[in-house]
Amino acid sequence: MRFGAILLAVSVAFAGGTVRLLNVSYDPTRELYQNINAAFAKQWKAKTGADVVINQSHGGSGSQARAVIDGLQADVVTLALSYDIDAIAEKTGLLPKNWQSRLPDNSAPYTSTIVFLVRKGNPKRIRDWNDLVRPGISVITPNPKTSGGARWNYLAAWGYALRQNNNDQNKAKDFVGRVYKNVPVLDSGARGATTTFVQRGIGDVLLAWENEAYLALNELGKDKVEIVTPSVSILAEPPVAVVDKTAARHGTAAVAKAYVDFLYSPEGQEIEARSYYRPRSKEVAAKYDKQFPHLTLFTVDEVFGGWQDAQKTHFAEGGTFDKIYQPGR
Amino acid sequence: MSQGKLWMGFAVIMGISMSAARAQTADQQSADQKIQQLEQKVDALDQQIKIDERKKELEAEDAASKAQNAATATADTSGFTIKSNDGNFLLKIGADLQVDNRAFLGQGAGAGTDGILLRRVRPTISGTVYKYVDYFFRPDFGQGTTIIYDAYIELKYFSKAKVRVGKFKPPVGLERLQSDDDTSFVERGLPTLLVPSRDIGYQISGDLLPNQLNYAVGVFNGVPDNGLSDAAVSGHRDYDARLFLTPFNGTSVKALSGLGFGSGVDGGGVDGEPLPSYKTFGQTTFFTFASGVTEAGHRTRLTPQGYYYAGPFGILSEYTLTEEGLKKGLVQRDVAYRAWQVAVSCILTGEKKSFLSPTPKKSFDPLHGGWGAVELAARTGEFSAEHGVFNYGFASTLTSPRTAREWVGGVNWFLNRLVRVSLDYGLTNFGGGAAASLGGNRAPERALIGRFQINFI
Numbered sequence: 187m188r189f190g191a192i193l194l195a196v197s198v199a200f201a202g203g204t205v206r207l208l209n210v211s212y213d214p215t216r217e218l219y220q221n222i223n224a225a226f227a228k229q230w231k232a233k234t235g236a237d238v239v240i241n242q243s244h245g246g247s248g249s250q251a252r253a254v255i256d257g258l259q260a261d262v263v264t265l266a267l268s269y270d271i272d273a274i275a276e277k278t279g280l281l282p283k284n285w286q287s288r289l290p291d292n293s294a295p296y297t298s299t300i301v302f303l304v305r306k307g308n309p310k311r312i313r314d315w316n317d318l319v320r321p322g323i324s325v326i327t328p329n330p331k332t333s334g335g336a337r338w339n340y341l342a343a344w345g346y347a348l349r350q351n352n353n354d355q356n357k358a359k360d361f362v363g364r365v366y367k368n369v370p371v372l373d374s375g376a377r378g379a380t381t382t383f384v385q386r387g388i389g390d391v392l393l394a395w396e397n398e399a400y401l402a403l404n405e406l407g408k409d410k411v412e413i414v415t416p417s418v419s420i421l422a423e424p425p426v427a428v429v430d431k432t433a434a435r436h437g438t439a440a441v442a443k444a445y446v447d448f449l450y451s452p453e454g455q456e457i458e459a460r461s462y463y464r465p466r467s468k469e470v471a472a473k474y475d476k477q478f479p480h481l482t483l484f485t486v487d488e489v490f491g492g493w494q495d496a497q498k499t500h501f502a503e504g505g506t507f508d509k510i511y512q513p514g515r
Numbered sequence: 516m517s518q519g520k521l522w523m524g525f526a527v528i529m530g531i532s533m534s535a536a537r538a539q540t541a542d543q544q545s546a547d548q549k550i551q552q553l554e555q556k557v558d559a560l561d562q563q564i565k566i567d568e569r570k571k572e573l574e575a576e577d578a579a580s581k582a583q584n585a586a587t588a589t590a591d592t593s594g595f596t597i598k599s600n601d602g603n604f605l606l607k608i609g610a611d612l613q614v615d616n617r618a619f620l621g622q623g624a625g626a627g628t629d630g631i632l633l634r635r636v637r638p639t640i641s642g643t644v645y646k647y648v649d650y651f652f653r654p655d656f657g658q659g660t661t662i663i664y665d666a667y668i669e670l671k672y673f674s675k676a677k678v679r680v681g682k683f684k685p686p687v688g689l690e691r692l693q694s695d696d697d698t699s700f701v702e703r704g705l706p707t708l709l710v711p712s713r714d715i716g717y718q719i720s721g722d723l724l725p726n727q728l729n730y731a732v733g734v735f736n737g738v739p740d741n742g743l744s745d746a747a748v749s750g751h752r753d754y755d756a757r758l759f760l761t762p763f764n765g766t767s768v769k770a771l772s773g774l775g776f777g778s779g780v781d782g783g784g785v786d787g788e789p790l791p792s793y794k795t796f797g798q799t800t801f802f803t804f805a806s807g808v809t810e811a812g813h814r815t816r817l818t819p820q821g822y823y824y825a826g827p828f829g830i831l832s833e834y835t836l837t838e839e840g841l842k843k844g845l846v847q848r849d850v851a852y853r854a855w856q857v858a859v860s861c862i863l864t865g866e867k868k869s870f871l872s873p874t875p876k877k878s879f880d881p882l883h884g885g886w887g888a889v890e891l892a893a894r895t896g897e898f899s900a901e902h903g904v905f906n907y908g909f910a911s912t913l914t915s916p917r918t919a920r921e922w923v924g925g926v927n928w929f930l931n932r933l934v935r936v937s938l939d940y941g942l943t944n945f946g947g948g949a950a951a952s953l954g955g956n957r958a959p960e961r962a963l964i965g966r967f968q969i970n971f972i
Contacts, residue, residue, distance in 0.1 A: 256601075257603065257645075257646060324562065370566045371570055371573065374573075374576075374577075378573075382569055386565055386568070386569050386572075387565055388562065388565045388566055
């Protein structure tokens with residue numbers, strides 16, 4: 187790998203050009219990858235002498251996957267959920283179907299979870315998922331049909347309800363239906379939902395990626411909003427992958443592989459932790475232990491049998507979400 | 516006043532005061548509750564207004580997104596087009612309609628019939644799917660027949676190796692590859708008689724050097740000269756190739772930037788294919804083979820070709836040699852036909868001449884000073900069949916001339932990019948083709964052809 191990278195860098199140096207990568211990612215990772223890209227480019231330059239420029243593309247995870255399927259020339263994809271990369275692999279063959287087994291930790295170098303962002307002082311006393319179904323509570327979450335983050339929100343609520351009701355699927359369905367009854371407006375993506383809650387001042391609680399909640403907290407100040415960590419939530423594992431055939435065609439396979447490997451490196455893990463993503467590295471996780479509240483986390487595999495089953499049951503056309511969603515008010 | 520009465524009076528006053536204070540507190544609480552309720556209502560209304568505004572905002576974003584992704588329909592000089600926003604999907608509807616008025620001057624034996632006819636009636640559907648795949652479909656309903664002229668799919672993922680399959684012009688003749696709305700004459704010259712018109716097969720083509728070196732190679736069913744059959748007659752295949760250079764295109768040598776030259780070649784086995792007949796400029800048949808003659812053995816075509824364009828002037832020249840095996844009874848021989856032409860043209864209204872038809876500087880609009888573009892053109896050329904064709908009885912000199920020499924002059928008036936009016940006069944002299952009692956030579960053909968044409972694809 188190192189030899190390949192050096193070989194590439196030498197050839198690029200002789201060609202007098204700059205290697206360009208396109209990282210197609212999802213909504214809330216803009217800040218994370220700005221920092222990652224700068225650090226990786228610096229490291230790559232030091233290691234190989236070659237310049238690398240990483241372009242970013244962001245949007246709803248499902249929409250981004252669709253764009254790649256339709257021809258967006260991604261060298262690397264870093265999406266919200268594995269189902270979206272599975273779709274790229276299945277529909278285009280640009281990367282193998284076993285892509286997720288090629289990198290450690292199911293190709294998810296960092297994790298996150300779903301937390302609540304509430305108004306300062308938590309005037310509606312929202313402490314856990316069951317508070318979201320109280321009459322008069324206004325919940326902000328994006329549309330699971332278009333947003334990867336929204337699907338994590340939905341499944342987190344469903345998983346909580348199963349735990350509270352001895353795995354009774356009907357009661358879980360009823361619970362999640364009541365949550366969405368309190369959703370007045372559905373944005374298409376996580377960043378849009380944050381805008382609705384933070385900038386437009388709508389709603390009592392925003393269901394948010396943990397990192398997105400911290401970003402909002404830092405941006406608005408602790409005198410405006412608070413983060414509430416529920417008793418239980420879902421372990422979100424946003425995966426990354428090299429789009430092999432596209433990268434090969436661009437001549438960027440080596441640098442793309444180095445880029446995703448960098449996400450697992452101590453430096454990459456540090457940047458992820460600083461960006462409020464939970465690092466996989468035990469050393470870095472220990473260092474940032476106080477930053478991340480402890481809560482019970484369950485995985486999609488444990489509760490829903492994997493993303494393929496979850497997608498088919500809940501989010502496909504005519505799935506459970508279509509049956510339970512009724513616009514509030 | 517006794518002390519007892521005094522205390523009683525104090526108690527009464529205190530009672531009244533306390534009662535009043537209690538009543539005041541209750542009023543205050545009631546007022547606070549009302550204020551609180553009002554505040555809640557205001558908050559709720561404020562939320563509702565914000566929600567409504569946000570919904571409108573999202574609807575506007577959604578509409579903008581849909582508009583951004585929506586297909587666009589356009590109508591312009593390229594025809595009528597429906598195109599997806601990303602350009603990956605395209606549907607074009609076009610048409611090629613030509614109305615001719617043919618008049619034959621003099622009383623030559625082979626003179627055609629005067630009349631007005633629909634020379635070409637060709638609706639066209641073409642476009643792109645998934646960015647890299649083009650399609651093209653063009654039937655012809657002209658002259659009372661229905662023929663599929665072009666029907667092909669082209670994968671253009673690699674610009675240096677575009678893959679085309681279907682029915683289309685094989686890469687052989689220069690003038691044949693020129694679209695009929697780009698030729699300077701209403702009918703093509705004699706060399707084009709000896710190359711295939713359309714054939715079914717596969718082709719790979721592309722620019723080895725962008726805009727300077729173009730190649731095409733293909734495998735086809737094989738058709739007779741000027742043929743466009745839809746079916747393979749024998750199991751043989753034709754193998755075609757063409758290389759064309761425009762070496763100074765895009766360079767600093769401006770004087771030679773319009774120079775292009777190359778050659779097409781075509782070869783393959785033949786066995787029982789029908790034989791062609793050859794037509795004059797006036798579209799009358801001047802050469803036919805004797806009955807019982809079939810193709811047998813091998814057929815080869817070679818077409819060196821070139822053009823040069825400079826400012827309003829243009830010259831195009833082409834030579835075609837066809838060698839093929841013919842069989843009649845027990846006699847089988849290889850014979851050859853040759854044809855050449857030189858065509859010159861000049862645009863009088865200042866537009867640049869090129870391989871494509873000119874776009875008038877000012878479209879026809881006389882009230883506003885627009886008259887379109889006018890081109891004068893002339894060409895000469897000759898067809899000849901070798902003596903063996905007649906010596907072995909494959910054709911008769913009594914009916915088929917050994918040579919045909921044509922002179923054509925014409926004027927083209929381009930009203931705009933799509934509409935053109937042409938008037939051409941063609942004289943064809945023959946060597947042979949008539950009985951000795953009639954002088955031995957087929958009578959010259961003098962044809963005057965006028966055309967109204969609209970063409971957009």
